[in-house]
Each structure stands twice: as structure tokens, then as C-alpha cells.
Amino acid sequence: MQPPTGQPPAGKRWHTREDSGIRLDARLRWWHDDEPIEHPKIIELFNASLILDDTGRYQLRIGNDWCFVQVADAAYEVRTVDVTPEERVSIRLSDRTAEVLDLSTLAAESDGVLTCRVKQGRAKARFSRDAQYQLGQLLEPAPEGGLLLCAGERRYPVALTLDELAG
Numbered sequence: 001m002q003p004p005t006g007q008p009p010a011g012k013r014w015h016t017r018e019d020s021g022i023r024l025d026a027r028l029r030w031w032h033d034d035e036p037i038e039h040p041k042i043i044e045l046f047n048a049s050l051i052l053d054d055t056g057r058y059q060l061r062i063g064n065d066w067c068f069v070q071v072a073d074a075a076y077e078v079r080t081v082d083v084t085p086e087e088r089v090s091i092r093l094s095d096r097t098a099e100v101l102d103l104s105t106l107a108a109e110s111d112g113v114l115t116c117r118v119k120q121g122r123a124k125a126r127f128s129r130d131a132q133y134q135l136g137q138l139l140e141p142a143p144e145g146g147l148l149l150c151a152g153e154r155r156y157p158v159a160l161t162l163d164e165l166a167g
């Protein structure tokens with residue numbers, strides 16, 4: 001898609017698929033040309049339309065239209081944590097997908113917020129407060145130190161400490 005000919009109106013610029021002016025900041029807030037996007041339906045559409053392409057770049061894909069977007073840190077938010085009937089931990093993401101939590105990728109940021117790797121380890125997700133609380137409800141101290149994640153009758157070791165979770 002080529003930008004229109006001529007000059008953009010004063011104070012504006014033409015956008016292209018390569019330079020859309022859309023970005024997702026480290027706190028998972030959407031921006032366009034340094035203005036926050038605040039409409040809940042647009043935010044939800046952008047969250048559901050965010051994909052990681054084969055080259056490792058993030059795109060918004062809405063119907064047949066698409067553009068590249070800048071992602072500062074995590075691209076997805078973990079919104080819900082569930083234990084499956086198979087006694088595995090499943091997470092639901094901001095793009096409306098679900099996947100099994102890879103416990104080996106759990107990490108605590110310096111502010112105490114949990115993150116993990118998603119999309120076959122290709123992308124980072126940041127836990128919402130609710131999801132972090134839900135995961136915390138599944139944790140218990142391990143007899144030999146450290147933490148265990150309890151999923152039904154199963155216990156999985158977690159490479160996190162209480163100090164890391166406290167921030």
C-alpha cells in the first residue's frame with residue numbers, strides 16, 4: 001500500500017505497513033504516534049490480532065490488512081491460569097488463545113511480576129494481577145526448599161523463590 005501523493009496535513013505523517021506508528025509498551029499498553037489508545041474495543045481487537053511472524057516481527061493482522069508494530073517487552077498478557085483435567089497448568093492469553101504453561105520459563109521481573117515464554121517459546125507474556133494470584137494459589141513450599149506448583153494430585157518444581165515473588 002503506497003502512501004497518498006503530496007504532503008500530509010500539518011502535524012501528521014503518512015503511515016506504512018513498515019512504519020505504522022503503533023506500539024505496545026512494556027506495561028502492555030497500546031499507543032499510536034505517542035498517543036495512548038484507550039478505547040476498550042480497539043484494545044481488545046489489537047490484542048486479538050497481534051501475531052508473531054516467521055521472521056520474529058510482530059504484526060497486527062485484521063482481515064486482509066496488516067502492519068508491523070513495535071513491541072517493547074512482553075507481547076501478550078496471561079489473563080487466566082487453569083488446571084486441566086490432565087493435571088497440567090493452562091494459561092489463557094490476551095490474544096484469546098490458550099496453551100500449557102511451560103514452567104521452565106517462569107521468571108519474576110524486578111517488580112515481582114511474573115513472566116513466561118509462550119507461542120512455542122518465541123514470545124514473552126506478562127501475568128496480569130489476577131493470573132499471578134491464580135498461579136500463586138497453586139504454589140506451596142517444597143520440603144527441600146523452593147516451591148512446588150500443585151495441579152490436582154501432581155506436584156511440579158518451580159524455579160522461583162518467595163523472595164523473587166515478593167519483588
